[in-house]
Amino acid sequence: MSIDLPEAKADTLQEVFSDKFQYINLDHYNIYHFEELPIDGRRYQFRLSSKGDLMTVVTHIAGRAVLLVSVWTNMDYEKRLREIHQHILEMERSSSIPTDFRALIEVETEDHTPWNIERCS
Numbered sequence: 813m814s815i816d817l818p819e820a821k822a823d824t825l826q827e828v829f830s831d832k833f834q835y836i837n838l839d840h841y842n843i844y845h846f847e848e849l850p851i852d853g854r855r856y857q858f859r860l861s862s863k864g865d866l867m868t869v870v871t872h873i874a875g876r877a878v879l880l881v882s883v884w885t886n887m888d889y890e891k892r893l894r895e896i897h898q899h900i901l902e903m904e905r906s907s908s909i910p911t912d913f914r915a916l917i918e919v920e921t922e923d924h925t926p927w928n929i930e931r932c933s
Contacts, residue, residue: 823884825899833910836870836879843870849890851897860889869893873900874909 823832846857846868857870867889869880885892903909 822886825895828880828883828896829899829903829910832881832883834879834881836877838870838877841870841879846870849893851894854897854900856893856897858889858893860885864889867892869896871896871900874904 843857843859846859849856849858854871858867860867865885865887866882867885869883871878871880880896883892883896
């Protein structure tokens with residue numbers, strides 16, 4: 813049985829850094845099977861889809877580990893990683909780094925005391 817998935821469409825860098833972006837704790841992930849491409853001293857770890865049209869990327873922004881999921885490669889993953897790298901440099905220069913909303917969320921415990929969810933991660 814074959815499932816026809818919709819064809820991947822090109823995403824903009826703005827979409828990548830809003831819809832496909834999240835901060836992660838690398839202690840909770842095993843990314844040994846990712847390939848690595850250093851660009852200007854910054855490490856980009858990535859895993860291509862079987863078709864090579866999408867990739868998952870792990871890197872750091874302002875010292876924090878981030879995960880970018882289902883990023884379209886434009887069938888040239890190295891060029892796309894360099895575009896992502898340039899976008900990250902621009903974000904860091906302009907101090908327009910995406911907010912980690914997990915730090916802003918508070919969860920109430922059973923005894924109704926607030927507990928910052930970032931302590932869980």
